[in-house]
Amino acid sequence: xxxxxxxxxxxxxxxxxxxxxxxxxxxxxxxxxxxxxxxxxxxxxxxxxxxxxxxxxxxxxxxxxxxxxxxxxxxxxxxxxxxxxxxxxxxxxxxxxxxxxxxxxxxxxxxxxxxxxxxxxxxxxxxxxxxxxxxxxxxxxxxxxxxxxxxxxxxxxxxxxxxxxxxxxxxxxxxxxxxxxxxxxxxxxxxxxxxxxx
Numbered sequence: 001x002x003x004x005x006x007x008x009x010x011x012x013x014x015x016x017x018x019x020x021x022x023x024x025x026x027x028x029x030x031x032x033x034x035x036x037x038x039x040x041x042x043x044x045x046x047x048x049x050x051x052x053x054x055x056x057x058x059x060x061x062x063x064x065x066x067x068x069x070x071x072x073x074x075x076x077x078x079x080x081x082x083x084x085x086x087x088x089x090x091x092x093x094x095x096x097x098x099x100x101x102x103x104x105x106x107x108x109x110x111x112x113x114x115x116x117x118x119x120x121x122x123x124x125x126x127x128x129x130x131x132x133x134x135x136x137x138x139x140x141x142x143x144x145x146x147x148x149x150x151x152x153x154x155x156x157x158x159x160x161x162x163x164x165x166x167x168x169x170x171x172x173x174x175x176x177x178x179x180x181x182x183x184x185x186x187x188x189x190x191x192x193x194x195x196x197x198x
Contacts, residue, residue, distance in 0.1 A: 004048055006044070007044075017035075026064060030067070033094055033098060037068040046067060047072075047073045048065065048066055049073055050063075050065075065091070075094070075099050076094060078132055079132075083131075084123075084124050084127060092117060093114075096117045097113070097116070114128055154175050154190070158171055161174075170198060174198050177194075
């Protein structure tokens with residue numbers, strides 16, 4: 001499985017990019033959100049999802065999708081796990097709504113927000129909410145989708161707090177709060193701030 005691809009962007013448009021990695025050009029389908037993140041970049045690192053389907057319109061059967069963040073890719077994978085939501089529909093959702101809006105709509109059961117996406121009817125919107133509401137509550141990527149970027153300092157601080165005996169959920173909340181107040185904290189400062197909150 002290809003986890004991510006990093007290289008020079010030789011072609012860019014709102015629907016796909018061609019990324020040159022070691023002399024091989026990979027065509028990756030992308031969302032508008034990913035396009036807006038990389039549109040001015042010459043190089044990019046895109047997290048990938050490889051799909052295999054036997055269709056007359058796709059001679060190879062393989063389609064590669066690229067995402068600017070792991071959170072967006074994880075949301076895409078959750079969306080396609082819902083019966084009736086295919087790759088194209090999930091990409092359309094990620095292009096029509098920001099990932100945090102989709103996340104909030106599912107969490108809050110807002111059918112009208114999901115129905116605002118072309119091709120999503122009442123039944124599909126209900127199925128998405130029913131199938132994913134509990135999963136999103138249990139997933140650890142919520143803060144990333146809602147705008148807190150993947151942070152290795154946070155990961156290191158979380159390991160430190162876990163070693164000290166704090167539960168993951170409580171520690172993450174304290175770390176998120178500390179990072180919102182001061183995003184430039186070192187790992188040590190982050191642990192100290194989180195300990196004050198805990």
